[in-house]
Amino acid sequence: MRKTEIAVIGGGPAGLMAALAAAEMGAEVTLVDKNNNLGGQLVKQTHMFFGSEKEHASTRGIDIGKLLAKEAQNHSKIKIMNNSEVIGYYPDDGVIGIEVEEEKFVKLKADKIIIATGASEKFLPFVNNDLPGIYGAGAVQTLMNEHGVVPGNNVLMVGAGNIGLIVSYQLMQAGVNVKAIIDAAPKIGGYLVHASKVARLGVPILTSYSVKAAYPNQITKALERASIWKVDQNWQPIPGTEKVLKVDVLCISVGLSPLAELLWQAGCNMKYVPQLGGHVPTRTNDLETSVTGIYVAGDVAGVEEASSAMIEGRLAGLNAAKSLGYDNGTYEEKHQEALNQLHDLRSGPVGEKIREGISQLVS
Amino acid sequence: MLLQNGIPTTEDLETRIPPKERLAKGPVVMIECFQEIPCNPCNTACKQGAIQEFKDINDKPEIDYDNCTGCGLCVSKCPGLAIFIIDETYSDKEATVSLPYEFLPLPKEGQEVDLLDRGGNKVSQGKVVKIRNGKYEDRTPVITVAVPKELSMVVRNIRVGGDGK
Numbered sequence: 165m166r167k168t169e170i171a172v173i174g175g176g177p178a179g180l181m182a183a184l185a186a187a188e189m190g191a192e193v194t195l196v197d198k199n200n201n202l203g204g205q206l207v208k209q210t211h212m213f214f215g216s217e218k219e220h221a222s223t224r225g226i227d228i229g230k231l232l233a234k235e236a237q238n239h240s241k242i243k244i245m246n247n248s249e250v251i252g253y254y255p256d257d258g259v260i261g262i263e264v265e266e267e268k269f270v271k272l273k274a275d276k277i278i279i280a281t282g283a284s285e286k287f288l289p290f291v292n293n294d295l296p297g298i299y300g301a302g303a304v305q306t307l308m309n310e311h312g313v314v315p316g317n318n319v320l321m322v323g324a325g326n327i328g329l330i331v332s333y334q335l336m337q338a339g340v341n342v343k344a345i346i347d348a349a350p351k352i353g354g355y356l357v358h359a360s361k362v363a364r365l366g367v368p369i370l371t372s373y374s375v376k377a378a379y380p381n382q383i384t385k386a387l388e389r390a391s392i393w394k395v396d397q398n399w400q401p402i403p404g405t406e407k408v409l410k411v412d413v414l415c416i417s418v419g420l421s422p423l424a425e426l427l428w429q430a431g432c433n434m435k436y437v438p439q440l441g442g443h444v445p446t447r448t449n450d451l452e453t454s455v456t457g458i459y460v461a462g463d464v465a466g467v468e469e470a471s472s473a474m475i476e477g478r479l480a481g482l483n484a485a486k487s488l489g490y491d492n493g494t495y496e497e498k499h500q501e502a503l504n505q506l507h508d509l510r511s512g513p514v515g516e517k518i519r520e521g522i523s524q525l526v527s
Numbered sequence: 528m529l530l531q532n533g534i535p536t537t538e539d540l541e542t543r544i545p546p547k548e549r550l551a552k553g554p555v556v557m558i559e560c561f562q563e564i565p566c567n568p569c570n571t572a573c574k575q576g577a578i579q580e581f582k583d584i585n586d587k588p589e590i591d592y593d594n595c596t597g598c599g600l601c602v603s604k605c606p607g608l609a610i611f612i613i614d615e616t617y618s619d620k621e622a623t624v625s626l627p628y629e630f631l632p633l634p635k636e637g638q639e640v641d642l643l644d645r646g647g648n649k650v651s652q653g654k655v656v657k658i659r660n661g662k663y664e665d666r667t668p669v670i671t672v673a674v675p676k677e678l679s680m681v682v683r684n685i686r687v688g689g690d691g692k
Contacts, residue, residue: 211606212604212605212606212667213606214564214565214566214606214607215565215566215567215584216565216566216567216568216571216584217568217571221566221567221568221571221606222568222571222572222604222605222606224665224666336630337629337630337631350531351530351531352530352531352532352533355562355564355607356529356530356533356561356562357559357560357562357564357605357606357607357608357609358607359529359532359533360529360533360534360535360559360607360609360645361533361607361608362533363532363533363534363645363646363647364643364644364645364646364647364683364684365647365684366643366646366647366648367647368532369531369532369533370532371530371531371532471565508565508583508584508585509565509584510565511565511583511584511585512563512564512565512583512584512585513562513563513585514562514563514564514565514585515565515585
């Protein structure tokens with residue numbers, strides 16, 4: 165059995181920042197990630213980030229990921245286990261079970277655990293939603309931005325949140341035609357600057373529209389057409405408003421849910437909070453869950469943005485290290501700074517939902 | 528409507544168009560940012576004291592137009608690609624619009640391109656006057672294009688290799 169002071173599960177923006185912050189305080193950290201490359205979803209974010217200079221604003225997500233990964237790799241206090249998927253947590257003896265390289269089972273025991281496993285995409289029920297050509301937005305990003313493969317020629321994007329808008333823009337950059345972006349909500353959910361960016365490319369955004377059905381090509385059996393229809397204020401479709409679009413790709417981007425399995429296994433007190441994407445753990449302001457010694461950060465603690473995930477990561481890392489007695493003399497200052505940054509990012513109108521959600525969780 | 532289709536209305540734009548007198552003096556910034564989001568790199572990028580410091584990071588940018596020199600250093604730093612430089616003094620009949628353009632192929636200086644409005648519709652054709660695509664722009668090239676003067680508040684995108692329709 166391997167031992168470590170702090171285990172960080174997940175090497176995305178939150179996990180990387182958590183590992184770096186804890187190591188900076190002096191703790192010895194093991195960072196476990198199932199992918200080959202660290203960075204989580206950052207590896208496919210080709211757009212510039214928002215926020216302030218402290219959160220790497222104006223830098224592309226992919227560059228932030230590389231920057232943080234390099235820092236973690238070069239840090240003497242951080243041991244990285246990549247290609248390593250945590251498949252279980254055993255609360256009785258506090259052991260983390262890890263499958264390494266899909267062949268070895270390794271047991272890891274940690275004094276403190278920071279869970280930063282992120283979120284997974286929600287799906288949408290409609291007729292024929294399993295046809296080849298129907299993707300989650302994350303899969304389209306992986307194909308295009310990691311592997312350089314376009315998913316098809318003509319796309320219907322479902323969901324006008326930030327991810328739907330950003331992936332539409334990236335599809336257009338890759339030379340793929342986005343026929344329309346639809347959203348069942350009466351207004352655009354993502355940042356309006358992202359919406360204006362795709363509007364300038366001539367991509368129509370249709371609010372109060374939902375997918376009715378997808379239709380296969382008779383020979384290939386892959387997606388050939390999709391029909392959409394208007395929905396009323398109660399989200400009910402209005403017959404007679406159908407439009408048919410000739411598309412070979414339908415990309416679904418209707419939100420994320422926290423990947424909270426390990427928190428359930430650990431016996432953390434969980435609560436269903438729609439504003440945060442699903443079941444999320446109750447926690448202190450310092451991101452410790454109801455189980456002493458288990459911290460959370462990033463989307464698993466509530467679906468939000470990468471900028472706040474990074475700061476949550478830092479906060480969790482600082483606190484986990486401090487609870488083991490580590491402080492390089494800057495804990496107080498850094499701890500307060502992280503709390504201030506989170507407050508600022510969430511204080512505006514677009515942070516309202518997040519504030520409402522978190523207020524239900526913090527004890 | 529901006530909230531429904533991403534296209535700002537005339538009323539939205541009125542809050543963001545620089546004063547007439549300032550436009551008559553030469554290149555000046557126009558920031559098409561209509562929503563309070565947590566973001567302030569435009570202020571960080573501005574070395575002229577034109578884009579004011581944010582009291583709250585969620586504020587929309589405020590501009591002291593007298594301090595703006597139209598240098599354009601903010602254009603490639605806006606994560607929302609919402610900043611444009613307008614020069615209505617370019618020539619008798621033409622203005623220039625400088626805009627962020629993250630598409631390939633890039634046009635060449637002197638090349639004729641389609642001029643598009645905020646909905647991506649072609650409204651005219653114009654010549655690319657200048658391209659800034661250095662280390663500073665960091666893969667968000669800034670294209671300056673000559674446009675008919677009456678379209679200085681209309682043209683916000685270009686299309687390279689258009690069909691000339």
